[in-house]
Amino acid sequence: MSTYAAEHHHDDHVPTGWRRWVFSTNHKDIGTLYLLFALCMLFLGGASAMLIRAELFQPGIQLLHPDLYNNLVTNHALIMIFGAVMPAAAGLANWMIPLMIGAPDMALPRMNNLSFWILPAAATMLILSFVVPFFPGGGSQINTGWTLYPPLSLQVGMSMDFLIFAIHLLGISSVLASINIIVTLFNMRAPGMTLMQMPMFCWTWLVTAFLLILVVPVLAGGVTMLLFDRHFGTSFFDAAGGGDPVLFQHLFWFFGHPEVYVLLLPSIGVLAHVIPTFSRKPLFGYKSMVGSMLAVATIGMVVWAHHQYTIGMSLGAVTYFMIGTIIISIPVGLMIFNFIATMWRGSMTFETPMLFAVAIILMFTFGGLSGVMLAVVPADMQYHDSMFVVAHFHYVLMPGAVFGLFAGVFYWLPKWTGHMYDEVLAKWFFWINVIGFNITFFPQHFLGLAGMPRRIVDYNVMFTEFNVVSSIGAIIFGLSHLLLLYIVIKTIRGGKKADAKVWEGAHGLEWHLDSPPAFHSWSTAPKAIELTDTYEKPQ
Amino acid sequence: MKNLNEQQQKKKNTRLAIALGAFALLVLVTSFPFWQAVLVEISKSN
Amino acid sequence: MRFLVSGLARWVVLFVGFFGAGSVYAEYGVNFPEPASGSAQEIYDIHMMTMRVSTLLLVIVFAIVFYSLYFHRKSRGYKADQKFHDTWFGHWSWIIVPTLVLGVDLTIANNANAVLEKVWVVPDDKELMDVKVTGHQWWWEFDYLDHGVKVESRYVPKEDSGDLYLREVDNRLVLPVGTNIRFLHTSADVLHAFWVPELAVKKDAIPGYVTETWVEITREGVFRGQCAELCGTWHARMPIVVEAVPKEQFLAWIDERNAAKAAAAAEASADKTWTMEELMAKGEELYNTKCGACHQVTGIGLPPAFPPLKGSAIATGPIDAHLDIVIKGQPGTAMMAWGGLNDLEIAAIVTYERNAWGNNTGDLVQPADVKQHR
Known part of the structure; x- marks a missing residue:
């Protein structure tokens, strides 16, 4: 659609030094910044998880004061969700969406710069909220978990205010990024590319971006009310003042549940490229993928209260939330089915992105099925707030979100850097990572069923064995990410030259550009013949 | 879709972005009373 | 399957060489414990x-x-x-x-x-025994509404509970089998959640709300659970222990509690003037169990939610204001009203707080002063 770039004479001069990054309006540079930021946060969040598992290695309180433990639990979740997964997905979007739809850049390049550079500020606030209590007069630590439920969050010292402002900044950043992505996808597609011809990754991000602008403001509203309760004498959430502590839970989970799909969908989009590529076969069911994605997003918006079955809702309300939640298995099941059907009768090879894709299908199915168990209200009376829940959501979010991002990084790393990554090392990384993950989280199902609540710093000796196994798995799992770091650095620094079409079975506009693509790509719109190279057609 | 020159394209992008931003603000503002009402409805004990 | 998995776990533990002392004796499960109520069985x-x-x-x-x-x-x-x-x-x-x-x-x-x-639905056609369950930071209060008995239940430190650490309390929740029991859940400060896996009821305790669950216990035994909703620093130290006994034994236990309460009340209202030593000894014990979790045994508190008492304006200021806050609590904060304690207990606690940790006011508060103040 936009041929304006053709008449626009871009300055081919690439800015250098710090100006290139700080003042960047280039989607590739901003994408790189997002990804590097996410990588740093992954290690920060991972370090807090390692400390948590180290404390839980044996019964008793060995390393961490309970408040510090709870502070780490809070920070691990917030850093991983807002610092690692969402920015990484936004990084992929920045890099790939303009390449995939044949646009010269994102629609609003300056806003793109702003939405990235808010993040380091937000991360600073987030880290401050963690460290401030260690300074004199810094108040108590955040011991609420990432759900920030009042009245507990009203008791916390000034670090909670840092956290509230960090959430505001993170929210502004992701709403701006979402607006940019929606405008890009609506207005900047190559002439001749309709919405139903967009690559699936673009579709997943379109839905994700809409989810974000629908739910992030609600979280912002919720934490703002919390701030008012803490400092300006309101009592939105204070029962003694006529307020309602449960209101916050509804606001939080109205954001929190769609947030799960925000984390999940971009990775589903990556899978929809990786699996056809390495199966050498068209994506099975493009239309049903789009349909089920819209269905997931819509139903996902109206089932939030299954996170709060124990607050004492009426029978009618819990029945509705139970059935709604179980129904989500239909579109999600259809997505998984489409992926398996894409592999079926394909001609598969197993490069690292494909290995991650297969692991996602198997492990995400497992996590999804334990999700159906959790949706059943009477049984949730037992599972709720136990380690079973911890095991479940890590089985959904690690494969569903993080492994998808790993697959995407390995899949597109040669395109970004122009170098092939080290396939042998990457396969080692895959196996250590996946095995370490399963050793860490599988035993937690048993712990939860046997009666271990989540978020406890100390436990009875009856829970020792599985916690030991889980902590050993966590060491393997955590350390494996150093290998990822090494592979990424090694690939950036050099390696075998990658062709424009890196993978034998790859299709789509991005593979018609050099690896790495020029600083300004698609300054002339893609040719009609290039547009026909999609995953929808027999190959 | 018809081809646009750079200025028209920019105008179109900005207009859509402002509309989406206004929508996000609307969600923020309406969330307060809306949620209070939802809560009253579904929290009624059996 | 159970044996295979647990066997495997033991093997891993042995192999890696981290053999936690005592862990070999503990029993551990891979599934729900055996249900002890009709709803738990259905669940x-x-x-x-x-x-x-x-x-x-x-x-x-x-x-x-x-x-x-x-x-x-x-x-x-x-x-x-x-x-x-x-x-x-x-x-x-x-x-x-x-x-x-x-x-x-x-x-x-x-x-x-x-x-x-x-x-979910509490049966309204049956006779119910009501137990009000109040969550506190960090202990449980069980109020047998039909019998006029109140039980404060706190965790037992490791020295005294051994392998049952974090699964044992000083005062158990004693309940009769074969009776329809309705739990009314509420909280005095932050969110808590009542969870005993064998009974399979889990419900949040929310300040300002009363939520209900019901259970009919089908077998005798001791069932252990824990607080399931993160409630601050010592969330891990809120066990719940249910002791299910036959009805007659339950009624005998109720009588015993009532007798003990009457005896304590008699002692408190007796026309006796207590010495500083007596009140300090009694006060220290009461303070450490009832107040120590928040204000700390050392009196330094956990600010800002739980202010220090050591050198505080209230504990060293006028006695009347001190008695007021203990008896009536401080609305809008975590400080609950302790007016349910008898005069002697309050007198002992207040005396202790005014003279411990260097708060050497020298004030001696007698039960009669408390009675007069009420």
């Missing part, structure tokens, strides 16, 4: 049902994926079937698959719904 059954359905589906998906992984690979020379999505299956799978999944969903939802109604 156990629905749990096993959904788990079996899930396992079956998982096996089917894994089988299909592994078949495909083995046969449909390039290294075996398999040529991709480019027309697969163009077959009748490709055209209709978008409706076939959701229909199959819907069938599974309805099976689960149908069974779940039947159980839900029984578990």
